[in-house]
Amino acid sequence: MKALSTFLRRDIEVVGAGRTDAGVHASLMVAHFDYEEKNAETDEDVLLDADLVADKLNRILPPDISVYRVCRVRPDAHARFDATARTYKYYVTTVKSPFNRQYRCRVYGSLDYARMNEAARTLFDYTDFTSFSKLHTDAKTNNCQVTHAEWTQVDEVTWVFTIRADRFLRNMVRAIVGTLLEVGRGKMTVDGFRRVIEQQDRCKAGTSVPGQALFLVDVEYPEELFDLSDT
Template identity: 70%
Template sequence: MQRYFIYLAYDGTNYHGWQIQPNGISVQECLEKALSVSLRKEMRVIGAGRTDAGVHASLMIAHFEFDDESLDLDFLTERLNRILPPDISVFHVKKVRSDVHARFAARSRTYKYYVTTAKYAFNRQYHWRLYGELDFEKMNEAAATLFRYADFTSFSKVHTDVKTNLCEMMQAEWTQQDETTWVFTIRADRFLRNMVRAIVGTLVEVGRGKIDVAGFQKIIEQQDRGKAGTSAPGNALFLVDVEYPEDIFVE
């Protein structure tokens, strides 16, 4: 069996997340149906991660296996794009080694979260509108303390099926995009369920002066989701990159 990577993007507004759900449509379900029609065989795909309901991806990667090493990958890409709904698009399909797993082989994942301090008709769907003054310098000071820790239980949804809440943080910073828009970029080897949104929500509390930097650290150390802030809305969150070793591809 030949293993393939699918590189895709999606607007998560109309979906109950990436993973197949019993009571709602998911991105994974749509992709599997399109792939099954294209290859005339029931197909399953495994994604690099699980985005929550309403969360977007400008780059998601999923793998599937097929008993044909000579697939016309350009034709398959075009066919998938014709079948998939307008809010899911495939960039390309690539051959990878049979031992490469879209989720477990990933070295890092990067998310971006967008907030705005102004009302603007054309970004309301993809930004979190915040009111009042925010101290982004303090928010960055608090974000920098994330590198001191590995256990992020305080920012994880409870009762999940993961075996560990340990993550290696590689990047966490706020940058100003324009006069009214700020972007939080966070990169780690793995993320817990709801983790990015919980971190953003808690950092906003720092920016509003409700939590100081020492208090933010204490929240992490308590390893209790109930101590952290409310999760930020999912509509402003994007998975933007997944990194893999360079030697995974097959010519």
């Protein structure tokens, strides 16, 4: 917001697609801002050069934040409320490495990923995920529709859990991963994982995993938000 206000030389409010837990990364985040300026002579709208805005912002922003793309959307588009799905990835590794310690969670011992995937598939059968939500939040509902949840192997020492849903509760992904690790270690059965969801009690779920290994990787929107033919 500060960089955009500096570049446009006016106060600009930036609205993000959502917020992430402390320490969580975003390899992709979406935000919107409103801008209106008239040509003094013709009274026509002045359109910003999207490529120029992206380039100028990247010159102002700190090195750990970059703007991939700026584009025009419909006037009523909203980065948060119009999102139809979000995707997160959580990375675990079995080895210590100084190069990825800020982006991976180290796990010890062997894990049964097949059993963890069996448990993950039960998420499709439910919509109330109170058991995986941070307590005392301002969320009006704990209902979410999970459409993808799967562990896949990246390399010999790294696995990633990918989950997609229409919305996520605070701490939800980290709590799900922590509980799935209990399944992978043999400390909880698949039926036990299902009961955790059904009890709608955060105390029944596993410990939340650290935030540094979690990445927001995608936010999806209806195509019509980018259709400006009748605006």
